Amino acid sequence: MPALCKDCLTTFETGRRCPACRSPRVLSHPELFDLSIAHMDCDAFYASVEKRDNPDLADKPVIIGGGKRGVVSTACYVARIRGVKSAMPMFQALKLCPEAVVIKPRGSHYAAVSKQIRALMDELSPAIEPLSLDEAFIDMTGTEKLHGQPPAVMLAGLVKRMDEELGLTGSIGLSHNKFLAKVASDLDKPRGFSVIGKAETADFLRDKPVRMIWGVGPAMQASLEKAGIRTFTDLLRWDRQDLHARFGGMGDRLWHLARGQDRRRVSSHEPMKSISNETTFFEDTADPDILDGHLWRLSEKVSDRAKAKDMAGRVVTVKLKRANHSALSRRVSLPDTTQSADRIYRTARDLFDLVAREGPFRLIGVGISDLGPATGSDLSGDLLDPGAAQRRRAEQATDAIRARYGDGAILKGRSIR
Amino acid sequence: MKISIERGTLLKAVGQAQSVVERRNTIPILANVLIEAEGDTVSFRATDLDIEVVDKTNAVVERAGATTVSAVTLHEIVRKLPDGALVQLTDDGASGRLTVEAGRSNFSLATLPKEDFPVMASSDYSANFSAPAPVLRRLFDKSKFAISTEETRYYLNGVYMHVSDAEGGKVLRCVATDGHRLARIDADLPAGAEELPGVIVPRKTVGELRKLLDDDDATIAVSVSETKVRFATPEITLTSKVIDGTFPDYTRVIPVGNTRKMEVDAAEFARAVDRVATVSSERSRAVKLALDEDRLVLSVNAPDAGAAEEELAVAYGDERLEIGFNAKYLLEIASQVDRENAVFLFNSSGDPTLMREGNDTSAVYVVMPMRV
Numbered sequence: 099m100p101a102l103c104k105d106c107l108t109t110f111e112t113g114r115r116c117p118a119c120r121s122p123r124v125l126s127h128p129e130l131f132d133l134s135i136a137h138m139d140c141d142a143f144y145a146s147v148e149k150r151d152n153p154d155l156a157d158k159p160v161i162i163g164g165g166k167r168g169v170v171s172t173a174c175y176v177a178r179i180r181g182v183k184s185a186m187p188m189f190q191a192l193k194l195c196p197e198a199v200v201i202k203p204r205g206s207h208y209a210a211v212s213k214q215i216r217a218l219m220d221e222l223s224p225a226i227e228p229l230s231l232d233e234a235f236i237d238m239t240g241t242e243k244l245h246g247q248p249p250a251v252m253l254a255g256l257v258k259r260m261d262e263e264l265g266l267t268g269s270i271g272l273s274h275n276k277f278l279a280k281v282a283s284d285l286d287k288p289r290g291f292s293v294i295g296k297a298e299t300a301d302f303l304r305d306k307p308v309r310m311i312w313g314v315g316p317a318m319q320a321s322l323e324k325a326g327i328r329t330f331t332d333l334l335r336w337d338r339q340d341l342h343a344r345f346g347g348m349g350d351r352l353w354h355l356a357r358g359q360d361r362r363r364v365s366s367h368e369p370m371k372s373i374s375n376e377t378t379f380f381e382d383t384a385d386p387d388i389l390d391g392h393l394w395r396l397s398e399k400v401s402d403r404a405k406a407k408d409m410a411g412r413v414v415t416v417k418l419k420r421a422n423h424s425a426l427s428r429r430v431s432l433p434d435t436t437q438s439a440d441r442i443y444r445t446a447r448d449l450f451d452l453v454a455r456e457g458p459f460r461l462i463g464v465g466i467s468d469l470g471p472a473t474g475s476d477l478s479g480d481l482l483d484p485g486a487a488q489r490r491r492a493e494q495a496t497d498a499i500r501a502r503y504g505d506g507a508i509l510k511g512r513s514i515r
Numbered sequence: 516m517k518i519s520i521e522r523g524t525l526l527k528a529v530g531q532a533q534s535v536v537e538r539r540n541t542i543p544i545l546a547n548v549l550i551e552a553e554g555d556t557v558s559f560r561a562t563d564l565d566i567e568v569v570d571k572t573n574a575v576v577e578r579a580g581a582t583t584v585s586a587v588t589l590h591e592i593v594r595k596l597p598d599g600a601l602v603q604l605t606d607d608g609a610s611g612r613l614t615v616e617a618g619r620s621n622f623s624l625a626t627l628p629k630e631d632f633p634v635m636a637s638s639d640y641s642a643n644f645s646a647p648a649p650v651l652r653r654l655f656d657k658s659k660f661a662i663s664t665e666e667t668r669y670y671l672n673g674v675y676m677h678v679s680d681a682e683g684g685k686v687l688r689c690v691a692t693d694g695h696r697l698a699r700i701d702a703d704l705p706a707g708a709e710e711l712p713g714v715i716v717p718r719k720t721v722g723e724l725r726k727l728l729d730d731d732d733a734t735i736a737v738s739v740s741e742t743k744v745r746f747a748t749p750e751i752t753l754t755s756k757v758i759d760g761t762f763p764d765y766t767r768v769i770p771v772g773n774t775r776k777m778e779v780d781a782a783e784f785a786r787a788v789d790r791v792a793t794v795s796s797e798r799s800r801a802v803k804l805a806l807d808e809d810r811l812v813l814s815v816n817a818p819d820a821g822a823a824e825e826e827l828a829v830a831y832g833d834e835r836l837e838i839g840f841n842a843k844y845l846l847e848i849a850s851q852v853d854r855e856n857a858v859f860l861f862n863s864s865g866d867p868t869l870m871r872e873g874n875d876t877s878a879v880y881v882v883m884p885m886r887v
Contacts, residue, residue, distance in 0.1 A: 326541065340538065430667055433695060433841070434885070448667035473818075477801060477885040478841060480694045481768045481867055 101126035104254050104291060129295035130272075131248035134238040135364065137271040137279035138219065138256065141288035143232035145174035147211050148201050150265040159198040163188055171203055175288060208232075211264065218259055222252050225364045233283075235276055237364035254291060274299075277360035280312055299358035303330040311355055317425045318348070330356050346431060347413070347468070373411065374465025375399040382421040384457030393450060394443050394512045396464040401439035404466060405497070410435035410475030411466025414445040418453065419461035428452055431468070435475040440489045442466060516580025516608075518552045520572070522600040522617065526593045528570040531751065532561035533590040535568045535723060547583035549632045550604065550613075552576045560632070561586055566720055566755045567635040581629040582606040584613045592622055635754055640738035640745065644707035646687075648733040651746075654689040655721050655728075657700045657878055660847050662718050663693030670760030674721055676744075677713030678704060682876065685709070690765050694883075696844045697768055698851070701877040705737075712741050715758035720744070727751055769881055770867050773860035777806060778830040781852035781872075788849065791815045791823040792842035800842040803887045806831050806861075815842070838864040839887030848880040 102109050103116035104123040109131075115122055140146065144162040149155045159177035163170040168188040180195040192198060212231040219226050222245075225237035238249035245252050250272060257268045269290035271282025278294045285292040294302055307329055309319050325344060327333055333341075333356035341349035354360060375396045383389065393416075404410055414436075415429040428449040436442060446464045480486050499508045532548040549560040557574040560567065592615055596602065600617040606626065615622040655674060663671035671693055679688040679701070686701040687708055716724075724746050727735060738745040745754045792800045795817035805812040809831055814824040838861060848870050849857055855873030862868070870880040 324541070430665060445667070452667060477839070477887070478695060479865070479883045479885075481692060481697055481881060481883050482694045482763050484767075487865060 099126045099128050100130045102130060102250055102254060104258070107251055107255055107258070109248075109251060125250070125254070125291050125293070127293040127295060129297065130250050130293060133272050133274055133293065133295065134241070134249045135273055135275055135279045136236045136238060136249065136253050137276070137283040138234055138236060138253070138268050139271070139283040139287070140215070140232035140260075140266060140268045142172055142174050142178075143266070144172040144203055144208055145177075146266050147208055149174060155199060159195050161188075161191055161195075161198045161200050162203050163191075164200055164202050173198075211266070214264055215260060215266070215268075218256055218263075222256060227364045235279065235364040250293075257289070257291070275358075275360040276362050276364060277312070277355055278302075278358060281310060303356070303358055306330050308333060308352070311352070313348075315425070317427060321345070346429065370407070370409070370469060372415075372465050372467035372469065373400050373403050373407075373409070374415070374417070374463055374467075375403075376417060376461055376463025378419075378461045379459070382458040382460045384454075384459065386454060389450065389454075389457075389459070389462060390447065391512055391514070392462050393446050393464060394439075394510065396462065397443035397446055398439045398510075398513065400464055400466055401437055401442055404437040404469075405472070408472045409469045410437040410472045412436075412468040412470065413466065414442055414449065415463075415465045415467060416446045416449040416453075417461070417463035417465065418450075418456070418459045420456060421458050421460055423460070426453055426456060429467075434478050435468075435470045435472075436466070437472055438476050438490060438493055440486075440493050441476060444483075516550070516552050516582060516604070516606040517578040518557055518574045518576050519601055519603050520557065520574040522593060522596050522598065522602050524572050524574070525602050526590075528557075528559040528572050529586065529590045529593055531568050531570050531723075531726060532559050533586040534726075535561040535563055535566050536586045537563040538587070544583060544627050544631050544633070546585055546587065547627055547632065548586035548589060549581065549583045549629055551581040551629075553579045560634070562633060562635060563719075564633060564635075565717065566723060566753070568723065568754075569752045571750055571752075580606060580608065582608075582613055582626045583629055583632050584624045584626050588624060589615070596620065638740040638743040638745075640740045640743075642708055642711040642739045643736070644705040644711075645734050645736045646702075646705045648728040648735055649731055650702050650705075651724070651735055651737075652728040653878075654687070654700050654702055655716075655724060657851050658689045658691040658698040659718070659721050660851075661691040661693055661696050661698040661880075662721070663691075664718075665693065668694070670715060670758060670762055673715040673717040673758045675713060675715050675762040675765075676711075676739075678708060678711050686877075687711070690762070692763075692765060692768070692881075695841065696848060696883065697765060697881040698848075699765070699769065699879050699881075708737075711739050713762065714739055714741075714744055715760060715762055716744055717755060717758055720753070720755035723753055723755075727753060768867065769879065770860070770862060770869050773862045773866070773869050775806075775833040775836060775861040776831070777811065777859045777861070778856045779811065779827060779859070781849045781857035784827065784857060785846055785849040787813050787825045787827055788842055788845050791825050792846075794821040794823045795842075796820055801839045801885045801887050802842045802845060803837060803839045806833075806836045806838075808832065836861055836864065837887075838868070839885040840868075840882060841885055844882050848882055851878065851880060 099112050101112055102125045103121055104125055105121040106119040108116055108118040110117050116124055145160045148160055160174040161170055161177055162172040170184055170186045170191050173182040177195050177198050182191045182195050208231050219236055223236050223238050223241050226234055228234040242248050253270045260266050260268050267289045269283050269287045271279045271292050273279040273282050273294040274296050282292040282294045308314055308322055333352055338353045341353050412435045413429055413431050415427055417427040419425050496508050537545050551558045555573055555576055556571050559570045596617045603616040605614040611626055612623045613626050658674050675690045677688055678685055681701055685704045687704050689700045691698050727746055727748055733748055736747040744757055788802055791813050792802055792815055795815050803814045811827045811829045816822045852872045858871050860869040867881050867883050
């Protein structure tokens, strides 16, 4: 079985220790040198940067976070042992770990460090897709000739250089698609290097919970659970049409992921996927008039941004948070794309009406996704809504007036509710 | 319970049951079919709480009784048995198992108590009439393509069956629309249907009903109340809740003042639309119709993918007109035409267009144009 030493990057055939440097940090896998889609995830990035910059912190529990909302942004591994997790309210984190050093995030500093990491990754491949400051997909397909080394060796070299040159550690996931690469990078943190091969994909996924899927949050999880889906095996029992009928586009994606398939490309300039706006209320509300006013203003904001970018969306989403913070969202796919505030608002309002009874709410959001160019949007009319054409012309006139006299020049009555 | 039944008969009854049961439900008994044997008949009952189907069939009943068993599993077993096999179903009541025997095959299936099986409450049907299967088949087959799938417009998720006034008097009418196209199909009003309350028959019910309508000689007994609808043959009874909502006033959607008339061979038209639409990969593919004296030019222009154009000979005598449609909608309505030419009546490029078959006003379709 092909093997690789993570310390000196020597490659060899099987063995518990590296034949060159005797290190036990050996990685071996039957498909090790055949896989080329990777995900690199820095280990506790913000906290690691702070510890590197201030060696006094090295052994102390460090929590990055604070600010108005008072939640944990990153916790170092020392703090994590005590039970501190990302997104945990700060008071709770400090209850678990009272001696923790809390540091306010230094966004621009992290961005600068992230650029240094990016420079190292750029030497590996032109196809790099950053997900945030501290993680990225790297497509190494076809780079073996260029580097004279298989992707696995170059990736092990990347984390080694990050450690030596930047004083930061990262974990690598290597597989045959983005979904599995991302899953793999999380299997063996920190300083991990995990491989999920083609042959073992089905076995690997079988009993894994579906919440492992990137993009399946608590709300999606709940609706999957309602359908009796907890694990990948549960998903495999569904046929594609049923999944699509129940979960829409996400259903199709789930069908493929259940089979370990993910055809998304690693792309360095990922096009914008959605445009959304949301607002949190000072006081929770169930008042339909107040909520309706928010729906309109949010729809208008989304529409303005879409118009500014010359884009239109096919899917309209309404997102709500109940008083107990539990989230709720409803989406619908339109027959053609839209950037019209009126159409976004009316669609959002219909969606909201489906769940209005579940209030009071603390947050409401409106978004469009499945974006495309604005030409080709709002082309089809609605038989049952003969006033739509007139309202569309009114919106165009409103836009023209605003472009000339400013945003406050003309307003809809419902926007001041 | 102990019964013997021919495999083909059993397959038909269980087949209907298994398509009604909710596939992935959280209430286990809803996955089951209730089998009741008495005298010389056996009935198979299945429900998803919105639709209930009961299939009564003759069988040799050695011991009367009742039990419930997974509809899908039983269907799979019976499907895989050889044609012409005699199937024996035995339930001793104590073991909690139903034995299925045929030839050398022997299965034992877990059962659930029949007492737990939800039986749909009966309704006071205010209208009872009977209609030949081909009449109902036409009403629903020609309208169901326009049913909306949008959850937000749940009141459009079915076919609106009601009594209406038409040129020749009262008719039994089915209407479906999703806001982009609309189908309105009329049939002679059957005796007894005068008091029919307008009901929205859900999409799934329309699909299940279709299985009762294949036999040209069959007569279907229809019963309708404000909340339920029932379709019955001597063997099968399909009962369904109707959609609790108000169907929009579709009459104002159907254009009456469209005067620009185009007549075209429907099949030829559909093939041409399909051909030109090939170049566009957009989901809502727009086809442009350019009309001139007896000439129709169909074109698609997809800036990223390419362009296509095709000319058709049509009968058209009005002034020049350019109008765009979603290719899929055009294909769907054109494929409803099976006897005569398709007649399109246009107004302007922004107004709904009407389509019918020849001069037959008992089936009309309306489609909303797209800006092109």
